Amino acid sequence: MAYSDKVVDHYQNPRNVGSMDAALTNVGTGIVGAPECGDVMKLQIKVDENDRIVDAKFKTFGCGSAIASSSLATEWVKGRTLDEAMQLKNTEIVTELALPPVKIHCSVLAEDAVRAAIADVKKKKSQTQTTAANVAANG
Amino acid sequence: MAADGLNLPVKCLNCHSALTTPIVCDGCHSLYPPPPWADHFSLLGLPRTYAIDEKRLNSCFRAIARGVHPDRFVGEPEEVRSLATRLSAELNQAFDVLSDPVRRADYLLEIAGGPSAAEMREVPGDFLADVMMLREEIDQARTTGDDDALRRHSESIAARRQDTLRQIAVLAESAADLDEPRRRVLRKLLNSMKYYDNLLAELAVDPFAASARTTND
Numbered sequence: 001m002a003y004s005d006k007v008v009d010h011y012q013n014p015r016n017v018g019s020m021d022a023a024l025t026n027v028g029t030g031i032v033g034a035p036e037c038g039d040v041m042k043l044q045i046k047v048d049e050n051d052r053i054v055d056a057k058f059k060t061f062g063c064g065s066a067i068a069s070s071s072l073a074t075e076w077v078k079g080r081t082l083d084e085a086m087q088l089k090n091t092e093i094v095t096e097l098a099l100p101p102v103k104i105h106c107s108v109l110a111e112d113a114v115r116a117a118i119a120d121v122k123k124k125k126s127q128t129q130t131t132a133a134n135v136a137a138n139g
Numbered sequence: 140m141a142a143d144g145l146n147l148p149v150k151c152l153n154c155h156s157a158l159t160t161p162i163v164c165d166g167c168h169s170l171y172p173p174p175p176w177a178d179h180f181s182l183l184g185l186p187r188t189y190a191i192d193e194k195r196l197n198s199c200f201r202a203i204a205r206g207v208h209p210d211r212f213v214g215e216p217e218e219v220r221s222l223a224t225r226l227s228a229e230l231n232q233a234f235d236v237l238s239d240p241v242r243r244a245d246y247l248l249e250i251a252g253g254p255s256a257a258e259m260r261e262v263p264g265d266f267l268a269d270v271m272m273l274r275e276e277i278d279q280a281r282t283t284g285d286d287d288a289l290r291r292h293s294e295s296i297a298a299r300r301q302d303t304l305r306q307i308a309v310l311a312e313s314a315a316d317l318d319e320p321r322r323r324v325l326r327k328l329l330n331s332m333k334y335y336d337n338l339l340a341e342l343a344v345d346p347f348a349a350s351a352r353t354t355n356d
Contacts, residue, residue, distance in 0.1 A: 019275075033267045035260050035330035038337035040270050061274045061337075 003064050004098035010068035015075050018057040020044045025128050028121025030113040034105055039066045043073065043113035047121055051082045058113070065103040069093050069110035082118050159184040159199075162226050163206040170207060170222050179233035179246060189247055189311040191237060200234045240304060241332050244311035244325070251314040254326050262331045263324075270334045277341060293342045300335040303328055 003011070019042070022029040026047050033040040039062025046055040056074035060067045072093055077085040093099070093107035150157055151164035152171075161177050163170055173182060180187040183199045205211075207226040212219050236242045249255060273292065280288035310317060310325040317325065 031267045031271050033262065033270065033334065035256050035262065035333055038333035040267060040274065040334065042271050059271070059275070061271075061341075 003068075006097050007064055007068040007099070010071040010097070011064040014058075014067055014071040016055075016057050016071065016078075017059065019059060020046055020055070020057050025124045026121065028117040028119070028124070030116025030118075030120060032109055032112045032116055034062070034066075034109050036105070037062065039063060039106070039109065041066060041070050041109050041113045043070055043110070043117050045077060045085070045114075045117045045121060047082065053077050053080055053082065053085055062109075063103075063106065065097070065099055065106040066109060068097050069099075069106045070113060072096060073110040073114050077114055082122065085114060086118055088114055160203050162230070163203060165202075165206065168206060168211065170212075170219060170226060172222060173226070173229060178250060179236050182230055182233045183237065185237075187247075187250075187315075189244060189308055189314070191243065193238070196234070196237060200230070204230055204234075241307070241329065244307045244314075245329050247311045247314040248322060248325050248329065251317060251322060252319075254323060256326070256330060259323065259326050260330065261327050262334070263327045266331055266334070270338065273338060274341075277338070289342060293339070296335060296338050296342070300332070300339065303331055303335065307332075 020027045020029075022044065024046075027044055028047070029042065029044045031040070031042045039060070041058065041060040041062065043058045044056065045053045048054050056078050058070040058074050060070045069090075073088065076088060076092075088111060090104070090107035090111040093110055094104055097107070099107055149161055151167060151169055153169040154164060154167040156164060156166040158164055160182055161171060161174050162182060178187060183196065183203065185191065185196065185199060204227065207223055207230060209220060209223040209227060212223045215223075236246050245256075253259075273296065277289065277292055279285075280292065307325065307328050310321065310328070314322070314325070
């Protein structure tokens with residue numbers, strides 16, 4: 001199957017490959033997979049105190065379209081707030097990368113990974129706030 | 140519901156001999172469209188069970204495939220010939236599904252009411268995080284040329300896959316009697332199989348053939 005130039009570009013020069021410390025409270029990690037093809041994707045975001053995404057990293061073990069989709073997703077979420085990043089739609093990835101119908105699930109995977117990472121960091125933040133509040137309340 | 144078509148007293152309308160499969164008569168070679176109750180098992184003349192006798196599956200398939208082969212019906216009217224083509228395709232499909240232990244279990248789950256992989260994409264617990272970690276460790280071992288580590292990974296992943304397949308077999312054997320929560324457990328286990336296959340395929344790749352390390356497209 002022929003890949004579009006943009007997929008090939010992201011596949012050969014993936015942006016933001018790597019890992020961040022998943023234990024940090026300002027780092028959100030999303031790990032998602034596609035049971036039909038066995039692809040697995042990890043996407044991480046780091047947020048500042050204003051819930052703006054200051055860094056994003058990914059690792060994807062899968063086909064070129066899955067790698068390109070996650071690479072593009074990390075580029076797009078950087079600089080956005082968590083709420084803005086939640087708006088990212090897989091269809092935007094499909095359009096940008098000119099993915100054929102059989103590869104649409106790769107873009108869905110990237111969208112799921114972004115959402116999972118956002119959910120993770122939000123959960124951590126609320127837990128830290130609860131802990132901080134408890135500490136303040138109980139002295 | 141005619142759950143097990145084999146128990147029905149099905150006879151050939153033409154020569155009245157007993158049918159081993161609802162689609163063709165051994166005696167007079169009459170063809171029949173698959174009845175609505177026919178599943179993959181009954182097409183092949185087999186009881187609906189996970190623990191399948193592979194030799195019997197193969198011999199039944201060969202015998203019935205010969206019986207419905209379009210070459211047998213070259214001089215027959217068009218509708219008979221096209222029925223032979225259709226039956227051959229359905230028989231092949233049934234054989235492909237039943238001869239693969241994972242697809243056979245998936246099919247039994249489907250007959251039992253699902254969920255299908257499309258309806259439920261989850262895998263057990265922290266399985267995805269495990270897969271990600273294994274992938275990273277395999278990459279690391281490749282980079283450092285740690286063949287021992289790669290071999291250990293191959294063995295332990297193959298063992299985990301076998302163990303998962305055993306759990307699948309137990310559930311699939313009683314698929315028809317499983318309640319929904321346990322059918323969902325079976326679905327999760329089935330969903331994990333492709334990840335194991337990919338990990339093992341990745342480990343089977345010759346590390347020196349760098350050009351062969353392209354990903355699946």
